[in-house]
Each structure stands twice: as C-alpha cells, then as structure tokens.
Amino acid sequence: MAGLEKDTPHPTALTVHTQSRVLEIGFDNGNTWRLPFELLRVYSPSAEVQGHGPGQETLQTGKRDVGIAAVEPVGNYAIQIRFDDGHDTGIYSWELLYRLGDQQEALWADYLKRLADAGLDRDAPMAAAGGHACGHHH
Template sequence: MSEIWPTELRVSSDKKVLSIRFDDGSAYKLTSEMLRVLSPSAEVQGHSPEQRKLMYGKRNVEIMKMEPVGNYAVRIVFDDMHDTGIFSWKYLAELGANKEAKWSEYLNELAEKGLSR
C-alpha cells in the first residue's frame, strides 16, 4: 500500500466501532473486538510468529480513548486496560481491506482451540 492518510477517525457512541476514512476514498468500520484481538502490540503479536498469543473473551471490549502517535499512527486504549498497540495508518487500512479474511482466520483459530470470543 502506498502512503495513505486518514481524513476521519471516529469512535461510535457505544465505543465498539472505529470508523476510518482515508484520503484515497477507502473507508472501513472496525470493531473494538477485532482491533483488540489483532492489536499490533508485542503482548499480542509477540516478537516472532511463534510468540503470538491468541486473545479471547474480548467480545465486549470497548475503546476508551485514542492518542495520536507522531503523524503515522494512533494508540488505542481499551477498557481492559490494554494500551500498548500502536496502530499505524497502514495497519488500519490493511485490517479494513482484509477484514473478512482476518476475522474468519481468528474465528477458526478460536474454534480449533475450543475458546470463545
């Protein structure tokens, strides 16, 4: 993806959906649950694919606040106190563009391990 820039970031009134619009015209709605379980943080992703942790039980997580990180990202603070994920504009666009596939992979992995959202 080339350099893209968000023109709008909006959290829904129930704090469960982040709407993001980019200067290329793309727009996505990402749930707080998806953002939390796919957080780019080391807590979730680890420092290698083998260290990645499967997050579960986050169905009701909410976005408490968002803080800008330079001019390239936003830190999302969730109500379960997770606040170490720095979501770059590129990563948010990637999540939006591949939302169905990434969510399906997540649900399949939960099912394989007998865990629930």
C-alpha cells in the same frame, strides 16, 4: 518513516462509535471502514498480543464487549488505542489500520479458525497471567 510507504493512504476522518463499538476511519483515497473494537483488540500489534515472533501470538478471547477509552495520535503515522480492559500498548500505523479494514473479513475468519483450532470460545474470559480465569473485575 521506516516502513511507511509514501503511497499508504492516510486517514482523513476518525470516529469512535462507543455505542456500536466500531472505529470508523475514512482514508484519503475514498475508502471508509468501520473496524469493530474487538477486531482492533484481537489484532493489536503490541508484543503482549503478537509475542516476539511467529507462533508466539497470544490468542485473545472475551473481547466482544471491549471498549475504547481513548485514541491518541503517535506522530503523524499512527495512533495508540487505549482499551477499557487496560490494554494500551498497541501502536496502530495507518498501514495496519488500512490492512485491517481491507482484509477485515479474512482476518475475522482467521481469528475464528484459530479459536476453533485451539478449542477456545470467542467469549471465554482471558486466562489470567496466574493461569486461571477469574471473574470480571473493573
């Protein structure tokens, strides 16, 4: 697998806790992390979120209550997470999931700092592609 180090820990257990909105992942090196859906959604590796280069990221907001509709395996190196806000293009490699767990606190701090720098509220609805935020629709 390109980019997958053979010493990258592999998940041995993966549990979606819909009530508490965390994805619990146990790795074969003994580490277990509880990753909030919001963190996973905000740091989605998809082009829609990350853009196509540094500085192209789309800052995600209003994801505190996002849910996970489904988790599907991608080969034996990643999972695809389908969120209930319709976002389903993120492919999360074991490496990325491990890093999200390992650096969770720093990533949160970075996210909150980016929000502050942009003058955005964490719970603000995402502006629609048309440029104006619209009400909640399901």
